[in-house]
Structures are given as structure tokens and as C-alpha cells.
Amino acid sequence: MGRPARSPDESRAKLKPVPATETCEDCGTALIHADEGSRCPACFDEHLYSLDAGFLDSYRKFGCRSRLVVAEACLRALVLESPDHRKVLAMTIFEQYVQAMNDLAGLFTAFLNRHQAPILKSFMEFRLDHKNAVTFFDAVRGVSDSEL
Numbered sequence: 793m794g795r796p797a798r799s800p801d802e803s804r805a806k807l808k809p810v811p812a813t814e815t816c817e818d819c820g821t822a823l824i825h826a827d828e829g830s831r832c833p834a835c836f837d838e839h840l841y842s843l844d845a846g847f848l849d850s851y852r853k854f855g856c857r858s859r860l861v862v863a864e865a866c867l868r869a870l871v872l873e874s875p876d877h878r879k880v881l882a883m884t885i886f887e888q889y890v891q892a893m894n895d896l897a898g899l900f901t902a903f904l905n906r907h908q909a910p911i912l913k914s915f916m917e918f919r920l921d922h923k924n925a926v927t928f929f930d931a932v933r934g935v936s937d938s939e940l
């Protein structure tokens with residue numbers, strides 16, 4: 793009695809390793825783009841929702857301070873730098889202000905949208921362009937102090 797005969801397809805499958813992530817690791821749904829991750833889009837969103845609390849905690853500790861830390865370091869450096877370098881430092885301070893504004897509007901928008909998409913996802917995708925800026929200021933004007 794010899795080894796069982798294999799069809800050519802089975803032999804090929806033996807030679808070529810099957811990718812480890814052909815199905816979603818959470819729900820088992822077949823993935824359309826197996827090389828883009830190990831979860832289907834729905835489970836990936838669920839995964840992001842599960843990260844939101846940790847993300848907000850990290851943002852509270854580090855993220856919301858980072859712009860201020862950089863701006864204050866530049867402000868202190870202004871004293872010692874040459875006039876040309878002071879311009880760079882002043883631009884960097886202003887840049888931090890703009891980025892802090894982007895973060896605030898992004899976080900506000902992400903919270904408003906939290907039932908439609910994970911906060912982390914909305915925040916990372918947010919860009920303070922003209923349309924988003926107008927929407928943000930309208931939304932801020934439209935909510936009461938207690939809602940804010």
C-alpha cells in the first residue's frame with residue numbers, strides 16, 4: 793500500500809504556503825484583500841471601538857499636551873536664537889497653534905460622530921479644511937454650554 797495519490801491541485805497547495813489571514817480572525821468571514829489585515833472591515837471597526845477608551849486616555853495624558861510642550865520649548869528657545877532662527881521658532885509656535893485647533897475640531901467632530909464611527913478612526917481621518925472648519929464652528933455655536 794503506497795501513499796494516497798494526490799491531484800495536481802493538492803500538490804500545488806502543499807508547495808505554496810497558504811496566507812495565514814484568508815479569513816477574519818474575529819468572525820471568520822473570508823477577506824477580500826487578505827494582505828491588508830487580519831480582520832474584515834466590520835470587525836476592524838469593532839476593534840477600533842474597543843480601543844477608543846485607551847486612545848482617549850492616552851490623548852488626555854500625552855496628545856493634548858504635545859502641542860503645548862513643543863510651543864513652550866520654542867518660546868524658551870526664542871531668547872537664545874539668532875533673528876533668522878527666531879522666525880523659524882515663531883512659525884513653529886504658530887504651526888502648533890493651528891495643529892491644536894485641528895485636534896480640537898477633530899476630537900469634537902469625532903465625539904459627535906461616535907455612534908457612526910470609532911472616535912479613533914474619525915479623529916485620525918479628520919482634516920481641518922474650509923468645509924470642516926465651517927461645520928465645526930456651526931456645530932459649536934449650535935450646542936449649549938452643558939452639551940459642550
Ligand SMILES: [Zn+2]
Nearest residue numbers: 816819832835
Ligand atoms: Zn470579521
